[in-house]
Amino acid sequence: MSEFILELKNVSRYFGSVIALKDINMQIKLGEVHCLLGDNGAGKSTLIKTLAGVHEPSEGEFLMNAEPTAFSSPRDALDAGIATVYQDLALVNLMSVTRNFFMGREITKKWGPFSVFDTEKANEIARAGLAEMGIDVRDPEHPIGTMSGGERQCLAIARAIHFGAKVLILDEPTAALGVKQSANVLKVVARARARGLAVILITHNVHHAYPVADRFTLLNRGKSLGTWLKSDVSREEILEMMAGGQELENLEAELAEFARLDESA
Ligand SMILES: Nc1ncnc2c1ncn2[C@@H]1O[C@H](COP(=O)(O)OP(=O)(O)O)[C@@H](O)[C@H]1O
Ligand SMILES: [Mg+2]
Numbered sequence: 001m002s003e004f005i006l007e008l009k010n011v012s013r014y015f016g017s018v019i020a021l022k023d024i025n026m027q028i029k030l031g032e033v034h035c036l037l038g039d040n041g042a043g044k045s046t047l048i049k050t051l052a053g054v055h056e057p058s059e060g061e062f063l064m065n066a067e068p069t070a071f072s073s074p075r076d077a078l079d080a081g082i083a084t085v086y087q088d089l090a091l092v093n094l095m096s097v098t099r100n101f102f103m104g105r106e107i108t109k110k111w112g113p114f115s116v117f118d119t120e121k122a123n124e125i126a127r128a129g130l131a132e133m134g135i136d137v138r139d140p141e142h143p144i145g146t147m148s149g150g151e152r153q154c155l156a157i158a159r160a161i162h163f164g165a166k167v168l169i170l171d172e173p174t175a176a177l178g179v180k181q182s183a184n185v186l187k188v189v190a191r192a193r194a195r196g197l198a199v200i201l202i203t204h205n206v207h208h209a210y211p212v213a214d215r216f217t218l219l220n221r222g223k224s225l226g227t228w229l230k231s232d233v234s235r236e237e238i239l240e241m242m243a244g245g246q247e248l249e250n251l252e253a254e255l256a257e258f259a260r261l262d263e264s265a
Contacts, residue, residue, distance in 0.1 A: 002066035005030050005167060005198050006051060006082075011060030013046050020046040022222045024060070028167065033189060033199040035209040037242060038219035044202045047219065048169045051200070052084040053077030081166035085156045085173065097147070098140040101126035101159050125162075133158040133188050150181025154188045161192055168192050169200045174208045186212050206242065210235045218242065 006028040013021040021043045028034055038044050049055045053071030062069050071077040102122055123140040130137050135154045153173050160168055174182035189212050192199050203209045218225040218241055
């Protein structure tokens with residue numbers, strides 16, 4: 001067993017002439033929450049999509065348990081235990097909590113010559129799976145549209161854990177949530193960690209990330225500014241580094257604007 005479940009070595013990803021990621025080195029450990037921070041366009045989504053089988057690296061190495069790995073689809077990554085919860089979640093509003101919990105992995109029972117969805121057993125499993133994550137479902141047959149944004153995030157996370165994910169990737173799980181609901185989602189993140197999963201938490205909100213994170217990686221315009229253990233970096237230092245990156249970006253944009261004005265003069 002390698003010390004790291006996932007590892008990126010000098011990974012770059014290009015989209016035509018756009019450099020979305022450049023020479024990224026990153027190590028992901030089981031039982032750790034690794035927080036990926038960076039402003040819009042920093043490359044956060046591209047990075048996790050590379051881990052989740054959506055994109056292949058243009059250059060560099062991707063290792064899982066120290067073995068070179070190339071997923072040909074998100075389904076491949078999921079089968080290997082890498083589950084991603086995207087912001088839009090892929091839950092179906094009109095379907096019940098239970099149906100959403102099982103989506104694509106329905107358990108069936110024999111009914112005469114037919115196989116039918118075993119609603120009773122499924123309700124029981126969904127309710128128990130959610131309760132383990134600290135989520136009380138009043139009625140698992142209620143449509144998911146009746147749940148709050150935070151509860152849905154929790155459901156999607158509980159589903160991934162229940163079906164055996166080893167690595168849980170969360171893309172901005174608290175971006176659209178209020179304080180109380182964010183806290184609930186972060187509690188579920190802490191539970192996933194306690195169960196020994198590796199969690200990759202993407203956010204541009206240091207305040208949300210800091211309490212649950214073990215390690216931070218800062219991205220700026222496709223490059224890594226570094227990785228720090230929480231014991232080695234304060235919340236203020238992270239904020240400063242992020243602001244520094246932003247200032248540099250503003251400065252470059254201003255200089256480009258000057259150059260353009262200069263040319264047209
Ligand atoms: N499929 C794509 N095609 C072309 N450019 C892309 C694609 N995906 C991302 N990019 C570009 O890569 C850069 C990083 O984007 P992204 O990873 O979405 O950043 P973040 O999630 O940090 O906001 C941006 O400049 C974005 O426009
Ligand atoms: Mg993104």
